[in-house]
Amino acid sequence: MKQRSSESRGRIMTTTPHRVVIVGAGFGGLEATYRLAGAPVDITLIDRRNHHLFQPLLYQVATASLATSEIAWPVRHLMRDRREVTTLFATVSGVDATRRCVLIDDGSEVPYDTLVLATGARHAYFGHDEWEQFAPGLKTLEDGTTLRRHILVAFERAERETDPARRAARLTFVIVGAGPTGVELAGTIAEMAHHTLPGDFRNIDTTKARVVLIEAGPRVLAGFADDLSAYAQASLEKIGVEVVLGQPVTEINREGVVFGGKLLEAKTRIWAAGVRASPAAEWLGAPADRAGRVQVEDDLTIPGHPEIFAIGDTVSINAWEGKPVPGIAPAAKQQGKHVAETIKARLRGAATGPFRYKHAGSLAQIGKRLAVIDFGRIKLRGTIAWWIWGIAHIYFLIGLRHRLSVALSWLWIYARDQRAARLITQGSSKVVG
Amino acid sequence: MKQRSSESRGRIMTTTPHRVVIVGAGFGGLEATYRLAGAPVDITLIDRRNHHLFQPLLYQVATASLATSEIAWPVRHLMRDRREVTTLFATVSGVDATRRCVLIDDGSEVPYDTLVLATGARHAYFGHDEWEQFAPGLKTLEDGTTLRRHILVAFERAERETDPARRAARLTFVIVGAGPTGVELAGTIAEMAHHTLPGDFRNIDTTKARVVLIEAGPRVLAGFADDLSAYAQASLEKIGVEVVLGQPVTEINREGVVFGGKLLEAKTRIWAAGVRASPAAEWLGAPADRAGRVQVEDDLTIPGHPEIFAIGDTVSINAWEGKPVPGIAPAAKQQGKHVAETIKARLRGAATGPFRYKHAGSLAQIGKRLAVIDFGRIKLRGTIAWWIWGIAHIYFLIGLRHRLSVALSWLWIYARDQRAARLITQGSSKVVG
Numbered sequence: 001m002k003q004r005s006s007e008s009r010g011r012i013m014t015t016t017p018h019r020v021v022i023v024g025a026g027f028g029g030l031e032a033t034y035r036l037a038g039a040p041v042d043i044t045l046i047d048r049r050n051h052h053l054f055q056p057l058l059y060q061v062a063t064a065s066l067a068t069s070e071i072a073w074p075v076r077h078l079m080r081d082r083r084e085v086t087t088l089f090a091t092v093s094g095v096d097a098t099r100r101c102v103l104i105d106d107g108s109e110v111p112y113d114t115l116v117l118a119t120g121a122r123h124a125y126f127g128h129d130e131w132e133q134f135a136p137g138l139k140t141l142e143d144g145t146t147l148r149r150h151i152l153v154a155f156e157r158a159e160r161e162t163d164p165a166r167r168a169a170r171l172t173f174v175i176v177g178a179g180p181t182g183v184e185l186a187g188t189i190a191e192m193a194h195h196t197l198p199g200d201f202r203n204i205d206t207t208k209a210r211v212v213l214i215e216a217g218p219r220v221l222a223g224f225a226d227d228l229s230a231y232a233q234a235s236l237e238k239i240g241v242e243v244v245l246g247q248p249v250t251e252i253n254r255e256g257v258v259f260g261g262k263l264l265e266a267k268t269r270i271w272a273a274g275v276r277a278s279p280a281a282e283w284l285g286a287p288a289d290r291a292g293r294v295q296v297e298d299d300l301t302i303p304g305h306p307e308i309f310a311i312g313d314t315v316s317i318n319a320w321e322g323k324p325v326p327g328i329a330p331a332a333k334q335q336g337k338h339v340a341e342t343i344k345a346r347l348r349g350a351a352t353g354p355f356r357y358k359h360a361g362s363l364a365q366i367g368k369r370l371a372v373i374d375f376g377r378i379k380l381r382g383t384i385a386w387w388i389w390g391i392a393h394i395y396f397l398i399g400l401r402h403r404l405s406v407a408l409s410w411l412w413i414y415a416r417d418q419r420a421a422r423l424i425t426q427g428s429s430k431v432v433g
Numbered sequence: 434m435k436q437r438s439s440e441s442r443g444r445i446m447t448t449t450p451h452r453v454v455i456v457g458a459g460f461g462g463l464e465a466t467y468r469l470a471g472a473p474v475d476i477t478l479i480d481r482r483n484h485h486l487f488q489p490l491l492y493q494v495a496t497a498s499l500a501t502s503e504i505a506w507p508v509r510h511l512m513r514d515r516r517e518v519t520t521l522f523a524t525v526s527g528v529d530a531t532r533r534c535v536l537i538d539d540g541s542e543v544p545y546d547t548l549v550l551a552t553g554a555r556h557a558y559f560g561h562d563e564w565e566q567f568a569p570g571l572k573t574l575e576d577g578t579t580l581r582r583h584i585l586v587a588f589e590r591a592e593r594e595t596d597p598a599r600r601a602a603r604l605t606f607v608i609v610g611a612g613p614t615g616v617e618l619a620g621t622i623a624e625m626a627h628h629t630l631p632g633d634f635r636n637i638d639t640t641k642a643r644v645v646l647i648e649a650g651p652r653v654l655a656g657f658a659d660d661l662s663a664y665a666q667a668s669l670e671k672i673g674v675e676v677v678l679g680q681p682v683t684e685i686n687r688e689g690v691v692f693g694g695k696l697l698e699a700k701t702r703i704w705a706a707g708v709r710a711s712p713a714a715e716w717l718g719a720p721a722d723r724a725g726r727v728q729v730e731d732d733l734t735i736p737g738h739p740e741i742f743a744i745g746d747t748v749s750i751n752a753w754e755g756k757p758v759p760g761i762a763p764a765a766k767q768q769g770k771h772v773a774e775t776i777k778a779r780l781r782g783a784a785t786g787p788f789r790y791k792h793a794g795s796l797a798q799i800g801k802r803l804a805v806i807d808f809g810r811i812k813l814r815g816t817i818a819w820w821i822w823g824i825a826h827i828y829f830l831i832g833l834r835h836r837l838s839v840a841l842s843w844l845w846i847y848a849r850d851q852r853a854a855r856l857i858t859q860g861s862s863k864v865v866g
Contacts, residue, residue: 068854088593202519
């Protein structure tokens, strides 16, 4: 992509600064906004949520380990000191690329000179959307509290159930998909059942709960090195997770999950198997892959629209030494940074280059004092990996207050197996009976 | 009420312990359970929520100051080491006093020898139930997060509103009822508008938000001494709250609140004016006052049913030197303690006596460094009262973890006016547009 110095030089000299609209305040959108600090631009940051979510720890909300406010920040507050940034809490319904404006669902429009689409992804059910009602996924804070309610209510209902088969179904937790989220959910639910809950119930033995992790592929944590996958699987099995590999799920219904031609009765089913990009590609009529991800140019612009960038989970790009960039937070942040630098270079009339992804490493927590880290040449496992995992995640949180709060919550889980956020909310009275 | 030693003596000697069923895990029910520790009883503690809620700080959830998990505890976990206590997460639909069993809404029954009803109260609209949809009240955690969403969304919509009158209506917050909850809500919303939010918005000046506290009676904090009421009113006005006294609200609708024959346009209306007891009296066909509160005997038993106690906000009793016992946490706890001691005395065959309420004092926070405390002879106001208020509330939280967490949250609000729980959740994408 050539630099567009003719346009940018013009903009710099006018009194109206270059208008950048960023849709999505996830890792990519936020990083782009941060990196544009000091540039001669006016920024509008639009999100349909009022908060930035630290998605890598969302499974800890679902498993009652962390409170919602410990992994979320009001976007508006993060941009408090950036007077050139306007935060808009609104739902985008489309983009008019000809007139260069973003369409809001209330009928209003936000004009742009440069547009950055960082709209993320939702979980996808591979053409089986009807499975969603039986196996919720995990993307938003509400997904987290909904899943938390499912898990906690399952134990409560098992406590009151007298029929052994039905009780067993209540105490069976199936997680579909053994990527990092699936592994972390399975490991944490097993920890809860074995260490947090046992003393609290009178009729059930929560350590008898079955946690089943089902993966269509041949190993858990496919993005990690083979030996770390094997270690993760062994660790999961040691803490009580049943790992089922090479078994695609063929049916999910209110009774349970079908794989290998058999129904496993389970009242709690969690989907961690696939995502689908947000409709950014549809808004633009841009080429997309099967998962709906925009196929962007090598500088992250939309083909034919050098003034529109797309980043993060909503795009597909082979910028990792020719391989696809993984859908993880550091990748979105690197892309956000690249976009900001490209915009700044254009405004200066300087040359811009393609995006190149640098993989810092892959991390996954399996359970207490159990994690795997794949830095490429260096591979870590067990307690040392777990400490690095914890310290890294606290480091990446925004602000001292959240860091102290999460550290406090983890200290209590570590020392006393006590999870403070064991709250059944959102119509709790309705789910019983 | 006479002691019932004939029954109790028999129970002590049998191998089946005396069965106590406690409905409601609020302050009263929890205290009764705690105080029965060591007694020869089997306890079933039933609540339709899985958590005990520290209601005195619920307004801080509504105003984004505290996270839900900071003021709630899983009941089951609190009773972890009490092997004789069974916690039941269930909704009670009635009581069969003849067959001595509690009816659960799933059709099951829980038999009792002694029953303790500690089922609390909901807000009441004095015959105007249709007002509830326009002016929500504050009793449950969900009420807290719902109100938080209302308040935060009001500012968000005002930021996007271009019509001055509609913007003013978005930025007008009406609180009906100037008891402690109303005063604390009004004061905290004013603090938010003046100190937490100003830098975060670009189109609106949040310090121009109107916070209007309407009270039908002649003064705020009617339960406090006259001079403390006057001080509280002056303090509220100093931090930007408009106080309207002697004005009953005659209408609440989607436009605003009508009082004194005039409509005040306001998109956020909060009900803090009245409560109605839970249907315990109806379950028993017992005599009740206008607010639905059971009129209990002087030992807190139901007339004609010495084996059934009722305590807390669900009862009406003139046990405060002949005056009605106030509907506050310490009163419920004293009643719970009295019931536990009466049950234990009966089981020992000892004499029991009437309940007498001892008033320790009344506390209300008005704003930062502003509170009033009425200890009877000693009255405190301002900064010293605020510190005592804060320390007392942290002291009454359960467990070191919650105390540290709340202290951390308050430290950030105190030092930086930063409220961590500014999250719009529960269908957030739907409320915009």
